[in-house]
Amino acid sequence: MQSVSQWFDEEPRISILRDGQPQADRDCLMVWIQRAQRAHANPAINTAIELARELDLPVIAVFCLVPAFPSATLRPYHFMAEGLQELPDALATRKIGWHLETGEPGKVIPSLARKHRASVLVTDLNPLRIGRQWRDRVADRIDFPMLVVDSDTVVPSSLFTKEEYAARTIRPKIQRVLNQHLVRIPDTHAPVASDVREGPEPLEAIAQFELDTSVGPAPDFRSGEREARRRLHDFVVNRLGRYDQERNRADIDAGSQLSPYLHYGQISPIEVALAITESNVPAAAKDSFVDELIIQRELSINFVLHNADYDRYAGLPDWGRKSLAEHAGDPREHEYTRGQLEAAGTHDDLWNMAMTQMINEGWLPNRLRMYWGKQIALWSASPETAFRNTVYLNDKYFLDGRDANSYGNIGWCIGGRHDRPFGPERPVTGLVRPMGMGAMKRTFDVNAYITAIRERWVSPRLPLE
DNA sequence: ATCGGCTCGCGCAA
């Protein structure tokens, strides 16, 4: 058989981390599931199956639960583990085996590959730094081919070879090729069934980890592929039609709330996009959702893939840092430490309730994510501190934190990432676009939101005697 | 209620 680079020549979704000829005398094809934590509509799995058919071998999916993922508390671990529980059975319907282990991927994955005598290792694409480090470490420690399949974008990220400047620069490039990628991903079957099913139950495994349990499971987000699909259809049927009108309504939270499921790859963005485009709602509603799901989301993925400082102040655009530096000495009308912010103890009720919802629910409506970050920029001793604290709180509390979208949003809030300068120049934030209480009041019922969060988390109504 | 100006820089037309 030819080398994997020849086999998958000109496939924009697939990159070769270690080239070579698949060995036919091995025992399986191995899929290392990282980000695409789903059994269906999964390009990485399909790639492994394609090779398995050529070699007439079974396919085994492996997952490595890492005991200390940076800045992850019990909250994301619980969501991830609950979703993983579905996978062995769901994969079995495609005749794929399952083996979960805990530890460091750089050690665990090569050892699993040796144990099961893998011919080729296929994995999916986590665009963040840690994903790349793990992949590189694994590729260094195996002596057979390894492929990375971009499984969580609509348009393969490799088609954009440089850091895009803004939505307006990536939009036409995406539009040009969108239709050829908006194609349903089939659920093929492995040619030979695998009966491998090893490893602990994910929820039991994470119970052994030393996690920060002060941030508990997100109460409103049941996890898993099935739940993701249920939510998608609920959104399409009940709310998509008004999305362009109501997207900013933080008081009713009119969004899809799919981002945790997309973050953990429990649903394919292509499946989401197809459900939207095939639905029977006004074009304006579809267009505004698709712009979020594809243009903005894939712009953020492009950003973290091409900017090594995506989660650092240094990664902000030059004009933004320059303007912020010129205002570094401006007096702050209010100034809060990380501790004061985390205690939701500012002078601003709306901000405090947003922080309260974030801490307790792991979630905020879109509109408030912007307001939340923009105020931290205004209230911090320096823009660098603002950036650091925003990343810290974002990644600690959001169920969908530690995501490319997180860093895109934080960069936009603090330093005008993917935005343009906005005069007139203001104290503290300079030319970075402001977003204050006026914008909130113009778009939703601020008092209704404050009251709802206060009743839910601060002074809940006590049951009558 | 709606509108222009504020300000920078990318990408395309020329």
Next chain:
DNA sequence: TGCGCGAAGCCGAT
């Protein structure tokens, strides 16, 4: 080299 226009704002003029 010039020019149009842009992640979701704000303020003041009409």
